[in-house]
Amino acid sequence: xxxxxxxxxxxxxxxxxxxxxxxxxxxxxxxxxxxxxxxxxxxxxxxxxxxxxxxxxxxxxxxxxxxxxxxxxxxxxxxxxxxxxxxxxxxxxxxxxxxxxxxxxxxxxxxxxxxxxxxxxxxxxxxxxxxxxxxxxxxxxxxxxxxxxxxxxxxxxxxxxxxxxxxxxxxxxxxxxxxxxxxxxxxxxxxxxxxxxxxxxxxxxxxxxxxxxxxxxxxxxxxxxxxxxxxxxxxxxxxxxxxxxxxxxxxxxxxxxxxxxxxxxxxxxxxxxxxxxxxxxxxxxxxxxxxxxxxxxxxxxxxxxxxxxxxxxxxxxxxxxxxxxxxxxxx
Amino acid sequence: xxxxxxxxxxxxxxxxxxxxxxxxxxxxxxxxxxxxxxxxxxxxxxxxxxxxxxxxxxxxxxxxxxxxxxxxxxxxxxxxxxxxxxxxxxxxxxxxxxxxxxxxxxxxxxxxxxxxxxxxxxxxxxxxxxxxxxxxxxxxxxxxxxxxxxxxxxxxxxxxxxxxxxxxxxxxxxxxxxxxxxxxxxxxxxxxxxxxxxxxxxxxxxxxxxxxxxxxxxxxxxxxxxxxxxxxxxxxxxxxxxxxxxxxxxxxxxxxxxxxxxxxxxxxxxxxxxxxxxxxxxxxxxxxxxxxxxxxxxxxxxxxxxxxxxxxxxxxxxxxxxxxxxxxx
Ligand SMILES: Cc1ncc(C[n+]2csc(CCOP(=O)(O)OP(=O)(O)O)c2C)c(N)n1
Numbered sequence: 001x002x003x004x005x006x007x008x009x010x011x012x013x014x015x016x017x018x019x020x021x022x023x024x025x026x027x028x029x030x031x032x033x034x035x036x037x038x039x040x041x042x043x044x045x046x047x048x049x050x051x052x053x054x055x056x057x058x059x060x061x062x063x064x065x066x067x068x069x070x071x072x073x074x075x076x077x078x079x080x081x082x083x084x085x086x087x088x089x090x091x092x093x094x095x096x097x098x099x100x101x102x103x104x105x106x107x108x109x110x111x112x113x114x115x116x117x118x119x120x121x122x123x124x125x126x127x128x129x130x131x132x133x134x135x136x137x138x139x140x141x142x143x144x145x146x147x148x149x150x151x152x153x154x155x156x157x158x159x160x161x162x163x164x165x166x167x168x169x170x171x172x173x174x175x176x177x178x179x180x181x182x183x184x185x186x187x188x189x190x191x192x193x194x195x196x197x198x199x200x201x202x203x204x205x206x207x208x209x210x211x212x213x214x215x216x217x218x219x220x221x222x223x224x225x226x227x228x229x230x231x232x233x234x235x236x237x238x239x240x241x242x243x244x245x246x247x248x249x250x251x252x253x254x255x256x257x258x259x260x261x262x263x264x265x266x267x268x269x270x271x272x273x274x275x276x277x278x279x280x281x282x283x284x285x286x287x288x289x290x291x292x293x294x295x296x297x298x299x300x301x302x303x304x305x306x307x308x309x310x311x312x313x314x315x316x317x318x319x320x321x322x323x324x325x326x327x328x329x330x331x
Numbered sequence: 332x333x334x335x336x337x338x339x340x341x342x343x344x345x346x347x348x349x350x351x352x353x354x355x356x357x358x359x360x361x362x363x364x365x366x367x368x369x370x371x372x373x374x375x376x377x378x379x380x381x382x383x384x385x386x387x388x389x390x391x392x393x394x395x396x397x398x399x400x401x402x403x404x405x406x407x408x409x410x411x412x413x414x415x416x417x418x419x420x421x422x423x424x425x426x427x428x429x430x431x432x433x434x435x436x437x438x439x440x441x442x443x444x445x446x447x448x449x450x451x452x453x454x455x456x457x458x459x460x461x462x463x464x465x466x467x468x469x470x471x472x473x474x475x476x477x478x479x480x481x482x483x484x485x486x487x488x489x490x491x492x493x494x495x496x497x498x499x500x501x502x503x504x505x506x507x508x509x510x511x512x513x514x515x516x517x518x519x520x521x522x523x524x525x526x527x528x529x530x531x532x533x534x535x536x537x538x539x540x541x542x543x544x545x546x547x548x549x550x551x552x553x554x555x556x557x558x559x560x561x562x563x564x565x566x567x568x569x570x571x572x573x574x575x576x577x578x579x580x581x582x583x584x585x586x587x588x589x590x591x592x593x594x595x596x597x598x599x600x601x602x603x604x605x606x607x608x609x610x611x612x613x614x615x616x617x618x619x620x621x622x623x624x625x626x627x628x629x630x631x632x633x634x635x636x637x638x639x640x641x642x643x644x645x646x647x648x649x650x651x652x653x654x655x656x657x658x659x660x
Pocket of ligand 1 (some may be wrong): 451452453454481482484492509512513514515580
């Protein structure tokens with residue numbers, strides 16, 4: 001007996017979750033640049049304007065700070081806004097609202113002002129969009145207490161995590177990798193609300209724990225297949241949620257494999273992989289058989305030409321090479 | 332500026348307005364002393380001279396309306412009905428404070444009174460006020476959001492983004508610019524090419540008026556008109572209140588940027604003195620009334636200090652509470 005699944009895309013799974021939320025909860029509304037008439041810069045919200053009307057699918061002016069802040073105010077005022085920011089680079093214009101207000105109000109007011117706001121934005125590189133549309137800054141946001149950071153990598157998570165974000169009383173930032181929108185796959189119809197505090201082991205293996213998330217997951221799985229042929233078995237952990245990190249799952253896996261490799265599209269210096277590596281060292285140092293390693297983006301603004309963009313990003317080849325180096329370390 | 336519409340306010344209302352302004356004045360004078368005694372720490376921004384703005388505007392608001400203010404918000408909090416005890420305890424950082432002691436002078440919150448801070452980022456409160464107003468409209472309610480800020484905020488992008496958004500979406504936000512002529516030490520003319528703030532606001536497509544912010548009656552009347560229009564379905568309104576801050580920007584300010592003579596000139600137009608004089612001339616109140624209200628305010632302040640000093644600190648064990656929302660009982 002197989003669970004009922006339907007063929008869909010990551011984008012459609014997101015849209016389905018938005019539609020479902022708009023239908024089920026009159027407090028939910030969408031706001032962002034070109035989400036209505038244009039259909040969304042990555043077409044996630046396409047057709048929703050016709051279905052739900054202008055009051056609930058609100059095209060905004062190019063005023064990131066104002067509409068993110070208005071989302072915060074509307075959340076305080078009893079609504080459940082979902083704000084879309086075209087891409088993470090533009091979210092910097094709303095950083096004041098995200099950090100100084102969304103992340104801060106609940107604690108500063110001693111719990112009087114929770115901010116149940118969902119902010120969705122595109123992240124990541126790979127489509128030759130150059131140095132102002134390709135960065136992965138979710139690791140920065142994961143630095144901030146008061147925010148919840150999720151990065152769905154699968155179709156089930158695209159829907160399930162959005163559902164969970166809407167039920168959450170805290171500000172949730174959802175990072176959707178631009179390389180995933182067209183991804184086709186099966187949606188588990190009966191899958192409910194996703195757990196946004198747990199990582200998931202997407203492939204088990206005895207030799208190296210790979211900690212990754214978002215589109216990098218697929219490079220890691222590809223590397224795992226290649227390495228398996230060479231007798232090296234990767235255990236691939238999809239972090240799913242970057243704040244709070246699921247230390248329990250991470251450390252348990254590392255204790256078993258005794259090696260930890262971090263793969264993410266952020267820059268290495270001061271990035272999420274640095275944080276993960278430190279947690280592993282703090283909590284599992286004596287279980288390690290090899291130094292922790294990182295495969296991250298080269299420390300450059302992402303360049304436009306394909307060969308340079310590819311060279312900057314974590315690749316299957318670099319993951320494979322790192323894995324070989326790690327197992328070559330004899331304890 | 333808008334001509335002052337002479338209207339009959341009656342003795343009861345006159346006493347009420349005076350009492351509110353006096354409570355703020357006496358509360359803050361005590362805060363300044365407590366600051367030198369190091370009982371209040373951090374940044375402390377006093378509203379001395381500007382009381383007519385908060386008190387005047389608050390008269391126009393109902394219980395369901397929201398208020399967003401700045402770090403100079405003690406007057407707004409008191410006029411909104413935040414209990415003086417809770418406000419003083421907040422100044423002391425005690426757990427009985429309006430924000431549990433976590434915010435201090437600059438971050439007073441009282442959600443039961445729809446008082447949403449206490450925002451210490453210049454311009455940071457404007458988008459939130461727009462969102463609160465949007466929520467009212469989307470929920471089919473007729474509440475308005477009153478948003479206070481200084482003229483310094485006019486230079487921030489958030490001011491322009493929000494004025495446009497609120498006017499475009501017809502949101503019931505009352506923007507109140509407390510134009511006290513200085514942003515810290517920067518005079519308006521040294522930061523704005525066009526110093527007519529009312530005109531800038533009007534350019535975004537919303538009714539905008541400038542009033543004498545030293546005149547509580549003029550402020551009240553203008554706010555009443557704006558709120559009435561918004562309750563009737565109108566969009567955002569803008570009120571520029573021309574006022575003056577008599578004290579330093581904060582407790583760290585040698586006031587090198589303005590002449591003492593200028594301050595003295597403005598003091599003659601102080602909101603308490605002018606209002607009292609006018610009410611006396613009209614036979615609405617007598618000197619005894621003033622003295623009685625002053626004594627009452629002092630007694631309330633004394634009690635608030637006692638309350639604050641008798642209150643506990645939040646246990647350190649609770650430091651990490653409320654980073655995320657806790658399920659409410
Ligand atoms: C974004 C930002 N920049 C700078 C400051 C530092 N600062 C605090 S108050 C202030 C002056 C603001 O003047 P105004 O808006 O006129 O209000 P007032 O203090 O006169 O009430 C400045 C520059 C700040 N708090 N926020």
